[in-house]
Amino acid sequence: MSSTAPPIRAEFDPCVTIPSLADLRAALRDDDWATVEAYFEFLEHEEDRAVAARIVDGTSTSQRLLERTVAAQPRSALARTLLARRYIVVGWDIRSSYRAEHVSREQFRQFHEWLRRAEQLLIDVCAEYPDHALAWGARLTTALGLELGLSEARRRYERLAEHHPHHISAQSSLLQQLCPKWGGSWEEAHGFARACLESAPPGSHAGRLVAEVHLERWLDDSDNGHSTYLRSAGVRDEILAAAARSVQHPDYRPGFDWVHDHNTFAGALCLGGHHREAAPFFRTLGDRATASPWHHAGDKEVQFLKHRRTALSKG
Template sequence: MPSTAPPLRAEFSLCVSIPSLADLRAAVVADDWATVEAYFDFLDHEDDRAVAAGVIDSISSSTRFLERTAAAQPRSALARTLLARRYITTGWSIRSSYRAEHVSHEQFQQFHAWLRRAEQLLIDVCAEHPAYALAWASRLTTARGLQLGLSEARRRYDRLSEHHPHHITAQSSLLQQLCPKWGGSWEEAHGFVRACLESAPPGSHAGRLVAEVHMERWLADAGDGHSGYLRSAVVRDEILAAAAQSVQHPDYRPGFDWVGDHNQLAGALSLGGHHREAAPFFRTLGNKASEWPWGYAGDKEVQFLKHRKTALAKG
């Protein structure tokens, strides 16, 4: 265990956990497109580019900036894709994260309108740049939101994976589509995760998908208050085996995804009562948390700190 007690507060901002992302955020707020473009050009891994784009997604004031940039540079794949992602984020905030039966007709209309605006931008980018991962991954989200079905989502994922076969953001997105709540089945969801893990090179990010699919089943098991599913020894062992192939493998490349990787694994284990097994992931994290999976269980900071304290005491 660390020689000093871990901080009493959790840090959820990736811009703090990964300082260079703070520079990207500052450039967006300052309407500095040259710096934004140079930042993405500097990144040499598509997984990192997806995380960086996610930071911009959360900046509500970026919409006008990206609209002006896309208008001034109509051939910029990056500007159009980032703008499309802002439209997706705007639409999804209107829809909310509630189940469909709790979303009004007016909300759905506005949600779909924003997604259609994003989809048109992304269609053009993908037609001009067939290997552009950021756009194809975003089209998995629009496919799900516009209810285009499993076949179309699979087609889009296949187009992306032709060029980027282990894109973790796209894999997480398709996994959502394959869950029963979006028209899939647990058999399809688990099968996809197994295929991703088996085909990925040692040390990839794919291990987190095992935690994610088990978390989704836990959430769907609402009848008994989620009490049983994650406690299974079989589930625990699958998560630990996946971690051994990914974040605990010597070839693991942390990149910008490392905070999310360790939080997903720590969350799935500790929410299932496997506190000792979760301890190594909490030690790596320190106070660095992510909204998910902790937000699934209640107040995200309370949940992270509570489970970290228990895990470190037991492991």
């Protein structure tokens, strides 16, 4: 892509980048369970299934289809798991993304009620299918929301990792719990991100975790005023080293989540003022964007376009 005339827009819809996801969304809206089920069976990689599941999560009309399917096919692991994930979304929407002190008692009551409904479905799926990555990944989210603690979250992750040792979506979920805002520590969070990268084969998605934990620390510092955390040369160098071992490695397999990978690296660098180093990620992305991390700095589209323009002018 030419750096002299980038498109003046940002595309946030993953169905545009991955056209087959648009077919999945259409099947959900058409109440076509057979096509939804066939789509998930067609996907070869668990990381891609996790991205496809997020399309289901975000389609509000899917809940009706999933409830009807579970009633008709009560042993369907996929239907139960996707319904549980939809219940988690409903609960989290009620809770909101605010810190706990800004969430009412009634919000918490409803939030926990929806998560317990999801958890019951997921417990049964995981008991019947111990290698079901989508279900174990969702149970990391319920563990977080139900405040079951770090030990239980780690146990759930380890059960998933027995069968899927480099599952980026699950790793990202556990990373959240390891941050101080959910009862962990920066030492644990950084240590986990680095260990995931070191243990994964070159070209894995795991490098993104290093950028994510630095972004989380920047956000935490930003709560106390303007943060300069990401401006550190040491932070910049660690992010670049992680990118070299992951998205910039010859063995990198983009998969469905490649836009998320590149936006995370670009954002972590730009928000630290390292625009020249972020330019290669923007050249790969073109107009494809994700809400995170840009929405943390203001309007997501404005921030993406502004930082892309600066990066491409410098790099």
